[in-house]
Amino acid sequence: MKYALFLGCVVPNRYPGIEAATREVFKQLNVTLLDLEGASCCPAPGVLGSLDARTWLAIGARNLALAESLGCDILTICNGCFESLFETNRVLREDTKLRGEINNVLANVGHKYMGTGAVHHFVKVLYDLGIDRIRRSIRKPLNGLNVAVHYGCHLLSPSRTKRIDDPIRPKILDVLVEALGARSVDYQNKMLCCGAGGGVRSAFLELSLQFTREKLKAIKEANADCIADVCPFCHLQFDRGQTEIKRLFEEDFRFPVIHYSQLLGLAMGLNPENLGLYAQEIPCDSMIEKIK
Amino acid sequence: MIKVEKESLENLEKIVNIQFNIPQFMSDLHRSVGDQKPGYCHQCAKCTSGCPATLFVEFQPHEIVSMARLGLRDQLVNLKIIWNCTTCMRCKEVCPEDVSPVDVIRGIRRTAVKMGQVLDAHKAAANLLLTTGHLVPINEKFMALREKFGLAPLPPTTHMFPNALKEVKEIMSATGFDKLIGGAK
Numbered sequence: 001m002k003y004a005l006f007l008g009c010v011v012p013n014r015y016p017g018i019e020a021a022t023r024e025v026f027k028q029l030n031v032t033l034l035d036l037e038g039a040s041c042c043p044a045p046g047v048l049g050s051l052d053a054r055t056w057l058a059i060g061a062r063n064l065a066l067a068e069s070l071g072c073d074i075l076t077i078c079n080g081c082f083e084s085l086f087e088t089n090r091v092l093r094e095d096t097k098l099r100g101e102i103n104n105v106l107a108n109v110g111h112k113y114m115g116t117g118a119v120h121h122f123v124k125v126l127y128d129l130g131i132d133r134i135r136r137s138i139r140k141p142l143n144g145l146n147v148a149v150h151y152g153c154h155l156l157s158p159s160r161t162k163r164i165d166d167p168i169r170p171k172i173l174d175v176l177v178e179a180l181g182a183r184s185v186d187y188q189n190k191m192l193c194c195g196a197g198g199g200v201r202s203a204f205l206e207l208s209l210q211f212t213r214e215k216l217k218a219i220k221e222a223n224a225d226c227i228a229d230v231c232p233f234c235h236l237q238f239d240r241g242q243t244e245i246k247r248l249f250e251e252d253f254r255f256p257v258i259h260y261s262q263l264l265g266l267a268m269g270l271n272p273e274n275l276g277l278y279a280q281e282i283p284c285d286s287m288i289e290k291i292k
Numbered sequence: 293m294i295k296v297e298k299e300s301l302e303n304l305e306k307i308v309n310i311q312f313n314i315p316q317f318m319s320d321l322h323r324s325v326g327d328q329k330p331g332y333c334h335q336c337a338k339c340t341s342g343c344p345a346t347l348f349v350e351f352q353p354h355e356i357v358s359m360a361r362l363g364l365r366d367q368l369v370n371l372k373i374i375w376n377c378t379t380c381m382r383c384k385e386v387c388p389e390d391v392s393p394v395d396v397i398r399g400i401r402r403t404a405v406k407m408g409q410v411l412d413a414h415k416a417a418a419n420l421l422l423t424t425g426h427l428v429p430i431n432e433k434f435m436a437l438r439e440k441f442g443l444a445p446l447p448p449t450t451h452m453f454p455n456a457l458k459e460v461k462e463i464m465s466a467t468g469f470d471k472l473i474g475g476a477k
Contacts, residue, residue, distance in 0.1 A: 007448075050405070051410065058466075207376060
Protein backbone atom coordinates (compact mmCIF):
# COMPACT_ATOMS: atom_id res chain seq x y z
CA MET A 1 0.00 0.00 0.00
CA LYS A 2 1.56 3.31 -1.01
CA TYR A 3 0.59 6.95 -1.22
CA ALA A 4 2.20 10.22 -2.24
CA LEU A 5 2.43 12.24 0.97
CA PHE A 6 1.12 15.76 0.40
CA LEU A 7 2.78 17.96 3.00
CA GLY A 8 1.13 21.33 2.37
CA CYS A 9 2.62 24.39 4.12
CA VAL A 10 1.83 24.53 7.84
CA VAL A 11 3.13 21.04 8.64
CA PRO A 12 6.56 21.17 6.95
CA ASN A 13 7.17 24.87 7.65
CA ARG A 14 5.67 25.39 11.15
CA TYR A 15 4.92 22.00 12.77
CA PRO A 16 7.49 19.58 11.33
CA GLY A 17 6.86 17.33 14.34
CA ILE A 18 3.58 16.39 12.70
CA GLU A 19 5.49 15.46 9.54
CA ALA A 20 7.95 13.34 11.52
CA ALA A 21 5.06 11.69 13.42
CA THR A 22 3.15 10.97 10.23
CA ARG A 23 6.12 9.39 8.48
CA GLU A 24 6.83 7.18 11.48
CA VAL A 25 3.29 6.02 12.26
CA PHE A 26 2.61 5.04 8.67
CA LYS A 27 5.92 3.18 8.56
CA GLN A 28 4.83 1.27 11.67
CA LEU A 29 1.59 0.39 9.90
CA ASN A 30 3.48 -0.83 6.80
CA VAL A 31 2.07 1.86 4.57
CA THR A 32 4.60 3.44 2.21
CA LEU A 33 4.57 7.22 1.89
CA LEU A 34 6.47 8.60 -1.09
CA ASP A 35 7.62 12.19 -1.34
CA LEU A 36 5.71 14.31 -3.84
CA GLU A 37 8.75 16.20 -5.03
CA GLY A 38 8.11 19.73 -6.22
CA ALA A 39 4.66 20.02 -4.68
CA SER A 40 3.55 23.53 -3.78
CA CYS A 41 0.85 24.97 -1.56
CA CYS A 42 -2.34 22.96 -2.29
CA PRO A 43 -3.29 26.02 -2.76
CA ALA A 44 -5.07 27.06 0.44
CA PRO A 45 -8.80 26.94 -0.35
CA GLY A 46 -9.81 29.80 1.92
CA VAL A 47 -7.49 32.39 0.44
CA LEU A 48 -6.98 31.18 -3.14
CA GLY A 49 -10.54 29.90 -3.54
CA SER A 50 -11.74 33.39 -2.63
CA LEU A 51 -9.35 35.25 -4.93
CA ASP A 52 -9.42 33.38 -8.25
CA ALA A 53 -10.97 30.03 -9.14
CA ARG A 54 -8.83 29.31 -12.20
CA THR A 55 -5.57 29.85 -10.31
CA TRP A 56 -6.84 27.73 -7.43
CA LEU A 57 -7.71 24.92 -9.85
CA ALA A 58 -4.52 25.21 -11.92
CA ILE A 59 -2.10 25.06 -8.99
CA GLY A 60 -4.12 22.19 -7.50
CA ALA A 61 -4.17 20.38 -10.84
CA ARG A 62 -0.38 20.63 -11.05
CA ASN A 63 -0.08 18.95 -7.64
CA LEU A 64 -2.51 16.26 -8.78
CA ALA A 65 -0.57 15.75 -12.02
CA LEU A 66 2.64 15.26 -10.04
CA ALA A 67 1.00 12.42 -8.11
CA GLU A 68 -0.39 10.92 -11.32
CA SER A 69 3.15 10.84 -12.73
CA LEU A 70 4.32 9.13 -9.56
CA GLY A 71 1.59 6.54 -10.09
CA CYS A 72 -0.10 6.76 -6.74
CA ASP A 73 -2.95 8.43 -4.91
CA ILE A 74 -2.43 11.40 -2.63
CA LEU A 75 -2.56 11.20 1.15
CA THR A 76 -3.25 14.50 2.92
CA ILE A 77 -2.79 15.28 6.61
CA CYS A 78 -4.67 18.57 6.46
CA ASN A 79 -8.34 19.43 6.01
CA GLY A 80 -7.46 22.46 3.87
CA CYS A 81 -5.23 20.48 1.50
CA PHE A 82 -7.90 17.77 1.41
CA GLU A 83 -10.53 20.35 0.45
CA SER A 84 -8.45 21.88 -2.35
CA LEU A 85 -7.09 18.67 -3.84
CA PHE A 86 -10.23 16.54 -3.45
CA GLU A 87 -12.55 19.22 -4.84
CA THR A 88 -10.17 20.23 -7.66
CA ASN A 89 -9.90 16.56 -8.62
CA ARG A 90 -13.69 16.17 -8.54
CA VAL A 91 -14.47 19.38 -10.45
CA LEU A 92 -11.93 18.68 -13.19
CA ARG A 93 -12.99 15.06 -13.56
CA GLU A 94 -16.61 16.09 -14.04
CA ASP A 95 -16.23 19.22 -16.17
CA THR A 96 -14.47 18.37 -19.44
CA LYS A 97 -14.48 21.94 -20.72
CA LEU A 98 -12.92 23.31 -17.55
CA ARG A 99 -10.41 20.47 -17.53
CA GLY A 100 -9.37 21.47 -21.05
CA GLU A 101 -8.90 25.08 -19.98
CA ILE A 102 -6.81 24.11 -16.98
CA ASN A 103 -4.73 21.70 -19.05
CA ASN A 104 -4.02 24.56 -21.47
CA VAL A 105 -2.54 26.42 -18.52
CA LEU A 106 -0.56 23.36 -17.37
CA ALA A 107 0.76 22.82 -20.88
CA ASN A 108 2.87 25.95 -20.35
CA VAL A 109 4.88 23.99 -17.79
CA GLY A 110 4.82 20.59 -19.42
CA HIS A 111 2.18 19.01 -17.22
CA LYS A 112 -1.15 17.39 -17.98
CA TYR A 113 -3.88 16.51 -15.53
CA MET A 114 -5.46 13.18 -16.47
CA GLY A 115 -7.98 12.64 -13.67
CA THR A 116 -6.67 9.16 -12.92
CA GLY A 117 -5.72 9.68 -9.27
CA ALA A 118 -7.64 9.96 -6.02
CA VAL A 119 -7.15 12.12 -2.95
CA HIS A 120 -7.42 10.64 0.55
CA HIS A 121 -7.49 12.17 4.00
CA PHE A 122 -5.30 10.22 6.40
CA VAL A 123 -8.20 9.84 8.86
CA LYS A 124 -10.20 7.84 6.31
CA VAL A 125 -7.14 5.83 5.30
CA LEU A 126 -6.47 4.88 8.93
CA TYR A 127 -10.13 4.06 9.53
CA ASP A 128 -10.19 1.85 6.44
CA LEU A 129 -7.00 0.09 7.55
CA GLY A 130 -9.16 -1.08 10.41
CA ILE A 131 -9.44 -0.43 14.12
CA ASP A 132 -7.96 -3.86 14.83
CA ARG A 133 -4.81 -3.07 12.89
CA ILE A 134 -4.46 0.21 14.75
CA ARG A 135 -5.03 -1.49 18.10
CA ARG A 136 -2.36 -4.07 17.31
CA SER A 137 0.19 -1.31 16.76
CA ILE A 138 -0.40 0.21 20.20
CA ARG A 139 2.28 -0.23 22.88
CA LYS A 140 1.17 2.46 25.35
CA PRO A 141 -2.61 2.77 25.45
CA LEU A 142 -3.71 6.26 26.35
CA ASN A 143 -5.82 5.08 29.29
CA GLY A 144 -7.31 7.83 31.38
CA LEU A 145 -6.72 10.54 28.79
CA ASN A 146 -9.75 12.76 28.16
CA VAL A 147 -9.63 14.09 24.63
CA ALA A 148 -11.70 16.89 23.13
CA VAL A 149 -11.94 15.76 19.53
CA HIS A 150 -12.03 18.55 16.95
CA TYR A 151 -13.00 17.42 13.45
CA GLY A 152 -12.62 20.79 11.79
CA CYS A 153 -14.74 21.56 8.76
CA HIS A 154 -13.26 20.21 5.56
CA LEU A 155 -12.65 16.63 6.55
CA LEU A 156 -16.39 16.00 6.33
CA SER A 157 -17.85 18.96 4.40
CA PRO A 158 -19.11 19.22 1.77
CA SER A 159 -20.46 15.85 2.82
CA ARG A 160 -22.36 15.15 -0.40
CA THR A 161 -19.07 14.83 -2.24
CA LYS A 162 -16.71 13.72 0.51
CA ARG A 163 -19.02 11.07 1.97
CA ILE A 164 -16.79 10.23 4.88
CA ASP A 165 -19.27 10.62 7.74
CA ASP A 166 -22.29 12.60 8.90
CA PRO A 167 -21.17 16.26 9.09
CA ILE A 168 -23.43 17.12 12.05
CA ARG A 169 -23.00 14.01 14.24
CA PRO A 170 -19.92 12.16 13.04
CA LYS A 171 -18.21 9.27 14.79
CA ILE A 172 -15.12 8.38 12.75
CA LEU A 173 -12.56 10.44 14.63
CA ASP A 174 -14.04 9.61 18.03
CA VAL A 175 -13.71 5.92 17.17
CA LEU A 176 -10.10 6.42 16.08
CA VAL A 177 -9.25 8.28 19.29
CA GLU A 178 -10.94 5.72 21.54
CA ALA A 179 -9.17 2.92 19.69
CA LEU A 180 -6.01 4.33 21.29
CA GLY A 181 -7.47 3.81 24.76
CA ALA A 182 -8.36 7.43 25.34
CA ARG A 183 -11.82 8.81 26.06
CA SER A 184 -13.48 11.23 23.67
CA VAL A 185 -15.34 13.78 25.80
CA ASP A 186 -18.51 15.34 24.54
CA TYR A 187 -18.58 19.15 24.61
CA GLN A 188 -20.78 21.99 23.42
CA ASN A 189 -20.19 23.27 19.94
CA LYS A 190 -18.06 20.25 19.15
CA MET A 191 -18.56 20.71 15.41
CA LEU A 192 -17.92 24.47 15.49
CA CYS A 193 -15.31 25.79 13.08
CA CYS A 194 -11.99 26.84 14.67
CA GLY A 195 -12.25 30.18 12.87
CA ALA A 196 -9.01 30.05 10.88
CA GLY A 197 -10.33 29.21 7.42
CA GLY A 198 -11.81 31.18 4.55
CA GLY A 199 -9.02 33.74 4.74
CA VAL A 200 -10.34 34.92 8.12
CA ARG A 201 -7.31 34.22 10.31
CA SER A 202 -5.01 36.16 7.99
CA ALA A 203 -7.31 39.15 7.57
CA PHE A 204 -9.26 39.24 10.85
CA LEU A 205 -7.21 37.54 13.55
CA GLU A 206 -9.41 38.66 16.43
CA LEU A 207 -12.56 37.46 14.74
CA SER A 208 -10.99 34.06 14.06
CA LEU A 209 -9.98 33.85 17.72
CA GLN A 210 -13.57 34.50 18.81
CA PHE A 211 -14.52 31.21 17.18
CA THR A 212 -11.59 29.51 18.93
CA ARG A 213 -12.58 30.99 22.29
CA GLU A 214 -16.07 29.51 22.01
CA LYS A 215 -14.56 26.08 21.55
CA LEU A 216 -12.02 26.52 24.34
CA LYS A 217 -14.71 27.62 26.80
CA ALA A 218 -16.73 24.50 26.02
CA ILE A 219 -13.65 22.28 26.17
CA LYS A 220 -12.80 23.72 29.58
CA GLU A 221 -16.29 22.92 30.84
CA ALA A 222 -15.89 19.35 29.62
CA ASN A 223 -12.66 18.93 31.58
CA ALA A 224 -10.65 17.62 28.67
CA ASP A 225 -6.91 17.00 29.03
CA CYS A 226 -6.10 17.93 25.45
CA ILE A 227 -7.50 18.80 22.05
CA ALA A 228 -7.03 16.39 19.15
CA ASP A 229 -7.18 17.70 15.58
CA VAL A 230 -6.65 16.40 12.05
CA CYS A 231 -5.82 19.68 10.38
CA PRO A 232 -2.61 21.70 10.86
CA PHE A 233 -4.47 24.97 10.40
CA CYS A 234 -6.87 24.09 13.24
CA HIS A 235 -3.77 22.89 15.10
CA LEU A 236 -2.07 26.26 14.66
CA GLN A 237 -5.27 28.14 15.46
CA PHE A 238 -5.62 26.29 18.78
CA ASP A 239 -1.93 26.08 19.69
CA ARG A 240 -0.74 29.55 18.79
CA GLY A 241 -4.27 30.82 19.28
CA GLN A 242 -4.30 30.16 23.02
CA THR A 243 -1.26 32.43 23.38
CA GLU A 244 -2.94 35.06 21.20
CA ILE A 245 -6.17 34.79 23.19
CA LYS A 246 -4.21 35.41 26.38
CA ARG A 247 -2.74 38.53 24.83
CA LEU A 248 -5.85 39.89 23.13
CA PHE A 249 -8.64 38.74 25.44
CA GLU A 250 -6.68 38.23 28.68
CA GLU A 251 -8.11 34.75 29.10
CA ASP A 252 -6.01 31.78 30.13
CA PHE A 253 -6.38 28.44 28.40
CA ARG A 254 -3.65 25.81 28.44
CA PHE A 255 -4.87 22.82 26.52
CA PRO A 256 -2.20 20.75 24.78
CA VAL A 257 -3.04 20.55 21.08
CA ILE A 258 -2.24 17.32 19.32
CA HIS A 259 -2.63 16.19 15.72
CA TYR A 260 -3.92 12.63 15.38
CA SER A 261 -0.59 11.53 13.84
CA GLN A 262 1.11 12.63 17.04
CA LEU A 263 -1.56 11.01 19.25
CA LEU A 264 -1.25 7.72 17.38
CA GLY A 265 2.52 7.96 17.68
CA LEU A 266 2.22 8.38 21.45
CA ALA A 267 -0.01 5.31 21.68
CA MET A 268 2.50 3.38 19.58
CA GLY A 269 5.06 4.12 22.25
CA LEU A 270 7.14 6.55 20.20
CA ASN A 271 9.21 9.19 21.94
CA PRO A 272 7.10 12.34 22.48
CA GLU A 273 10.12 14.46 21.58
CA ASN A 274 10.31 12.88 18.13
CA LEU A 275 6.63 13.59 17.62
CA GLY A 276 7.17 17.30 18.11
CA LEU A 277 5.32 17.47 21.40
CA TYR A 278 8.00 19.69 22.94
CA ALA A 279 8.02 22.05 19.98
CA GLN A 280 4.58 23.54 20.42
CA GLU A 281 3.45 26.80 21.98
CA ILE A 282 1.24 25.21 24.63
CA PRO A 283 3.31 22.68 26.60
CA CYS A 284 2.17 19.07 26.32
CA ASP A 285 3.87 17.96 29.54
CA SER A 286 0.66 17.61 31.55
CA MET A 287 -0.79 15.28 28.97
CA ILE A 288 2.40 13.24 28.62
CA GLU A 289 2.55 12.86 32.40
CA LYS A 290 -1.04 11.68 32.56
CA ILE A 291 -0.49 8.76 30.21
CA LYS A 292 2.77 7.56 31.78
CA MET B 293 -36.60 35.60 -11.38
CA ILE B 294 -39.26 38.27 -10.93
CA LYS B 295 -39.70 40.39 -14.04
CA VAL B 296 -39.89 44.12 -13.30
CA GLU B 297 -40.71 46.75 -15.89
CA LYS B 298 -37.57 48.45 -17.10
CA GLU B 299 -38.88 51.97 -16.47
CA SER B 300 -39.98 51.36 -12.88
CA LEU B 301 -36.66 49.66 -12.22
CA GLU B 302 -34.76 52.64 -13.56
CA ASN B 303 -36.86 55.02 -11.45
CA LEU B 304 -36.27 52.93 -8.37
CA GLU B 305 -32.57 52.82 -9.12
CA LYS B 306 -32.51 56.62 -9.32
CA ILE B 307 -34.33 57.04 -6.01
CA VAL B 308 -32.28 54.57 -3.99
CA ASN B 309 -29.07 55.06 -5.93
CA ILE B 310 -28.31 51.40 -6.53
CA GLN B 311 -28.22 49.27 -9.61
CA PHE B 312 -30.17 46.01 -9.79
CA ASN B 313 -29.62 42.96 -11.83
CA ILE B 314 -26.29 43.68 -13.45
CA PRO B 315 -26.11 41.06 -16.23
CA GLN B 316 -22.34 40.58 -16.22
CA PHE B 317 -22.36 40.07 -12.44
CA MET B 318 -25.21 37.55 -12.66
CA SER B 319 -23.41 35.70 -15.41
CA ASP B 320 -20.10 35.66 -13.52
CA LEU B 321 -21.83 34.43 -10.37
CA HIS B 322 -23.60 31.69 -12.29
CA ARG B 323 -20.39 30.52 -13.95
CA SER B 324 -18.20 30.79 -10.85
CA VAL B 325 -16.69 27.42 -9.95
CA GLY B 326 -18.90 25.99 -7.21
CA ASP B 327 -22.36 24.61 -6.50
CA GLN B 328 -24.20 27.90 -6.00
CA LYS B 329 -27.89 28.03 -6.98
CA PRO B 330 -29.15 31.38 -5.64
CA GLY B 331 -32.32 31.06 -7.71
CA TYR B 332 -33.46 28.12 -5.58
CA CYS B 333 -33.44 30.06 -2.31
CA HIS B 334 -36.81 30.59 -0.64
CA GLN B 335 -35.38 32.43 2.38
CA CYS B 336 -36.03 29.74 4.97
CA ALA B 337 -32.88 31.05 6.74
CA LYS B 338 -31.71 27.64 7.93
CA CYS B 339 -28.29 28.70 6.70
CA THR B 340 -28.28 31.76 8.93
CA SER B 341 -29.51 29.83 11.94
CA GLY B 342 -26.63 27.38 11.51
CA CYS B 343 -23.92 29.88 10.61
CA PRO B 344 -21.33 30.34 13.38
CA ALA B 345 -20.20 33.77 12.13
CA THR B 346 -23.59 35.17 13.15
CA LEU B 347 -22.46 34.75 16.76
CA PHE B 348 -19.78 37.37 16.28
CA VAL B 349 -20.65 39.67 13.39
CA GLU B 350 -23.82 40.97 11.77
CA PHE B 351 -23.76 38.49 8.97
CA GLN B 352 -26.75 36.64 7.52
CA PRO B 353 -26.02 34.25 4.66
CA HIS B 354 -29.64 34.18 3.47
CA GLU B 355 -29.57 37.96 3.16
CA ILE B 356 -26.44 37.78 1.02
CA VAL B 357 -28.13 35.22 -1.23
CA SER B 358 -31.17 37.51 -1.54
CA MET B 359 -28.97 40.43 -2.55
CA ALA B 360 -27.15 38.22 -5.03
CA ARG B 361 -30.44 37.18 -6.61
CA LEU B 362 -31.30 40.83 -7.12
CA GLY B 363 -27.93 41.39 -8.73
CA LEU B 364 -26.83 44.05 -6.23
CA ARG B 365 -23.22 43.77 -7.23
CA ASP B 366 -21.89 47.09 -5.96
CA GLN B 367 -23.52 46.71 -2.55
CA LEU B 368 -22.15 43.19 -2.19
CA VAL B 369 -18.57 43.74 -3.29
CA ASN B 370 -18.24 46.62 -0.83
CA LEU B 371 -19.55 44.66 2.15
CA LYS B 372 -16.76 43.81 4.58
CA ILE B 373 -18.80 40.95 6.02
CA ILE B 374 -18.50 38.82 2.89
CA TRP B 375 -14.88 38.36 4.00
CA ASN B 376 -15.89 37.24 7.51
CA CYS B 377 -17.11 33.82 6.35
CA THR B 378 -14.71 31.03 7.31
CA THR B 379 -16.17 28.71 4.64
CA CYS B 380 -17.10 26.17 7.32
CA MET B 381 -19.91 25.04 4.97
CA ARG B 382 -22.55 24.53 7.64
CA CYS B 383 -24.88 26.59 5.41
CA LYS B 384 -24.29 24.19 2.56
CA GLU B 385 -24.99 21.18 4.75
CA VAL B 386 -28.30 22.44 6.16
CA CYS B 387 -29.82 24.10 3.09
CA PRO B 388 -32.88 22.15 1.91
CA GLU B 389 -32.55 23.45 -1.66
CA ASP B 390 -28.83 23.07 -2.45
CA VAL B 391 -28.34 26.82 -2.72
CA SER B 392 -24.85 26.60 -1.21
CA PRO B 393 -24.59 30.13 0.24
CA VAL B 394 -20.85 29.58 0.81
CA ASP B 395 -20.36 29.25 -2.95
CA VAL B 396 -22.49 32.37 -3.56
CA ILE B 397 -20.18 34.21 -1.15
CA ARG B 398 -17.05 32.88 -2.84
CA GLY B 399 -18.45 33.97 -6.20
CA ILE B 400 -19.05 37.48 -4.84
CA ARG B 401 -15.51 37.55 -3.41
CA ARG B 402 -14.04 36.64 -6.78
CA THR B 403 -16.00 39.42 -8.48
CA ALA B 404 -14.85 41.83 -5.78
CA VAL B 405 -11.25 40.82 -6.43
CA LYS B 406 -11.65 41.35 -10.18
CA MET B 407 -12.91 44.83 -9.34
CA GLY B 408 -9.74 45.51 -7.34
CA GLN B 409 -11.08 44.79 -3.85
CA VAL B 410 -8.38 42.58 -2.35
CA LEU B 411 -7.75 42.77 1.38
CA ASP B 412 -4.15 43.74 2.17
CA ALA B 413 -3.65 40.60 4.22
CA HIS B 414 -4.65 38.43 1.28
CA LYS B 415 -2.44 40.41 -1.09
CA ALA B 416 0.46 39.71 1.25
CA ALA B 417 -0.40 36.00 1.44
CA ALA B 418 -0.75 35.77 -2.34
CA ASN B 419 2.65 37.43 -2.73
CA LEU B 420 4.19 34.74 -0.54
CA LEU B 421 2.67 32.16 -2.84
CA LEU B 422 4.02 34.03 -5.86
CA THR B 423 7.55 34.20 -4.50
CA THR B 424 7.91 30.86 -2.69
CA GLY B 425 5.12 28.54 -3.85
CA HIS B 426 3.88 28.41 -0.25
CA LEU B 427 1.32 30.55 1.56
CA VAL B 428 3.26 29.85 4.77
CA PRO B 429 6.93 29.65 3.75
CA ILE B 430 9.77 28.22 5.81
CA ASN B 431 12.34 30.33 7.65
CA GLU B 432 15.63 29.76 9.48
CA LYS B 433 14.01 28.90 12.79
CA PHE B 434 11.88 26.15 11.33
CA MET B 435 14.65 24.82 9.08
CA ALA B 436 16.62 24.18 12.27
CA LEU B 437 13.58 22.58 13.89
CA ARG B 438 13.13 20.25 10.91
CA GLU B 439 16.70 19.06 11.32
CA LYS B 440 16.01 18.23 14.96
CA PHE B 441 13.44 15.72 13.77
CA GLY B 442 15.84 14.16 11.30
CA LEU B 443 14.11 15.84 8.39
CA ALA B 444 15.87 17.67 5.58
CA PRO B 445 16.00 21.38 6.44
CA LEU B 446 13.98 22.18 3.32
CA PRO B 447 10.83 20.14 2.63
CA PRO B 448 10.70 18.36 -0.77
CA THR B 449 8.41 21.06 -2.17
CA THR B 450 8.98 24.21 -4.23
CA HIS B 451 11.37 25.14 -1.42
CA MET B 452 13.77 22.36 -2.42
CA PHE B 453 13.12 22.28 -6.17
CA PRO B 454 13.66 25.63 -7.95
CA ASN B 455 12.25 24.29 -11.21
CA ALA B 456 9.03 23.44 -9.44
CA LEU B 457 8.81 27.00 -8.13
CA LYS B 458 9.38 28.27 -11.66
CA GLU B 459 6.46 26.16 -12.87
CA VAL B 460 4.14 27.49 -10.18
CA LYS B 461 5.13 31.07 -11.03
CA GLU B 462 4.50 30.42 -14.72
CA ILE B 463 1.07 29.06 -13.96
CA MET B 464 0.18 32.14 -11.95
CA SER B 465 1.40 34.31 -14.80
CA ALA B 466 -0.64 32.33 -17.32
CA THR B 467 -3.83 32.76 -15.29
CA GLY B 468 -3.09 36.43 -14.76
CA PHE B 469 -3.03 35.95 -11.00
CA ASP B 470 0.09 38.04 -10.55
CA LYS B 471 -1.61 41.03 -12.14
CA LEU B 472 -4.90 40.32 -10.40
CA ILE B 473 -3.48 40.76 -6.93
CA GLY B 474 -1.18 43.60 -7.80
CA GLY B 475 2.05 42.11 -8.98
CA ALA B 476 4.82 39.97 -7.51
CA LYS B 477 7.96 41.36 -5.92
